[in-house]
Amino acid sequence: MIKEFDQLLCIGCGVCETVCPADVIRISTTTGKAIAAYKGDCWTCYNCELDCPVGAIKVAPFRRHRPPMSFSLDESLSMRVSQ
Ligand code: SF4
Numbered sequence: 138m139i140k141e142f143d144q145l146l147c148i149g150c151g152v153c154e155t156v157c158p159a160d161v162i163r164i165s166t167t168t169g170k171a172i173a174a175y176k177g178d179c180w181t182c183y184n185c186e187l188d189c190p191v192g193a194i195k196v197a198p199f200r201r202h203r204p205p206m207s208f209s210l211d212e213s214l215s216m217r218v219s220q
């Protein structure tokens with residue numbers, strides 16, 4: 138469930154509104170910042186938290202981190218072939 142937007146960090150870019158598959162988020166016409174307009178519809182998919190460019194969104198039950206991308210595409214493909 139989406140928990141909070143840090144209003145000090147939010148720059149009102151609208152990325153979270155765009156990537157939300159459940160249409161939960163709106164950009165406030167009064168503050169220009171993101172709000173959870175339909176919080177109860179949240180799927181807890183973490184898209185908004187992962188894509189916010191300034192880390193202003195917290196989704197519970199925990200903060201999800203992007204998986205490390207330290208290996209190369211060639212290594213990744215060879216791992217798949219060997220499985
Ligand atoms: S966690 Fe997913 S469903 Fe919930 S507000 Fe963020 S993008 Fe929308």
Ligand code: SF4
Nearest residue numbers: 147148150151153189
């Ligand atoms: S993606 Fe982050 S900075 Fe952009 S509007 Fe949403 S909360 Fe604000």
